[in-house]
Amino acid sequence: MSVTPDDIRAAAARIAGHVAQTPMVEDQVLSARLGHPVWLKCEHRQTTGAFKLRGATNAIRSLDRDRLARGVITASTGNHGRALAHAARALGVRATVCLSRLVPANKIQAIRALGADVRIVGDSQDDAMVEVSRAVAHEGMTAIPPFDHPDVVAGQGTIGLEIGAPEAVLVPLSGGGLAAGIALAIKALSPRTRVIGLTMENGAAMAASIRAGHPVEVVETASLADSLGGGIGLGNRVTFPLCRDLLDQVILLTEVEIAEGIRHLGRAGHVVEGAAAVGTAALLAGKITPRGPVVTILSGANIDPALHARVMAGASEAA
Numbered sequence: 001m002s003v004t005p006d007d008i009r010a011a012a013a014r015i016a017g018h019v020a021q022t023p024m025v026e027d028q029v030l031s032a033r034l035g036h037p038v039w040l041k042c043e044h045r046q047t048t049g050a051f052k053l054r055g056a057t058n059a060i061r062s063l064d065r066d067r068l069a070r071g072v073i074t075a076s077t078g079n080h081g082r083a084l085a086h087a088a089r090a091l092g093v094r095a096t097v098c099l100s101r102l103v104p105a106n107k108i109q110a111i112r113a114l115g116a117d118v119r120i121v122g123d124s125q126d127d128a129m130v131e132v133s134r135a136v137a138h139e140g141m142t143a144i145p146p147f148d149h150p151d152v153v154a155g156q157g158t159i160g161l162e163i164g165a166p167e168a169v170l171v172p173l174s175g176g177g178l179a180a181g182i183a184l185a186i187k188a189l190s191p192r193t194r195v196i197g198l199t200m201e202n203g204a205a206m207a208a209s210i211r212a213g214h215p216v217e218v219v220e221t222a223s224l225a226d227s228l229g230g231g232i233g234l235g236n237r238v239t240f241p242l243c244r245d246l247l248d249q250v251i252l253l254t255e256v257e258i259a260e261g262i263r264h265l266g267r268a269g270h271v272v273e274g275a276a277a278v279g280t281a282a283l284l285a286g287k288i289t290p291r292g293p294v295v296t297i298l299s300g301a302n303i304d305p306a307l308h309a310r311v312m313a314g315a316s317e318a319a
């Protein structure tokens, strides 16, 4: 069930030409302030607006013809759902996204616009997950989860092959697919590079799980970093052990700090969602002291434009 650096190299070959090659640009303001170069890995400019396309593309393109013919399914409404819909359409494969009755109509429309079938089931995310299991058992569909899957981790890890060997890499952390993949790639290439996971204070499931020594659930509240919400799964098999063993540190950010990160990046022309601003936020807040070049992963751009405007004007509340 685990992932190796070779799996990440294989993923890079498999997804080449099907995902965008994103640039690294220097944050000149932070470089000057901190005395070491700060580089931004621009996955907010990835197709579908987030790095999730890498994992989804690698996972789908690893399936055999028989499985492709029966289609793929997920319960994610966020960046993973968008990515899976896009990656499936590019291959002419049917993607199904299961949603609860509570998901707003505009979100349903957006998923349909990407060519996915939408199934509305029950009143909660848990009900949507039950439908995924049912479709896997009875319709032969293949579930592609958002993080806890070796092919998804390997796909996200391809970012690690594109950022060289800095002193530290700052990675947004939720379910841990991105952090596990990047840490695996980086530690194989450059064992002394620090890989630091960053997340919000309210609902840091991976941080709490690492502290407890096993996956735990935490109480969530609304956050500017909504893409970092959700648990890691009590039955987590892939990303928990990798994050526990490979991350040098996990740092938590307040909403005010995340808002500062969004504003700093926004002033440089980078419109990012809160999840993508956590590395910048940690540098601005002095929670990380660079000892050499730093790379921070701008993981996604999918923020409601009205919310972005409110944060740029000084707000630090999600709702």
Ligand SMILES: *Cc1c(COP(=O)(O)O)cnc(C)c1O
Pocket: 050, 051, 052, 079, 080, 146, 147, 172, 173, 174, 175, 176, 177, 178, 179, 227, 228, 273, 275, 276, 299, 300, 301
């Ligand atoms: C999914 C996501 C993350 C977190 O990735 P995990 O693999 O779940 O840790 C961070 N930022 C954005 C924009 C995301 O969509």
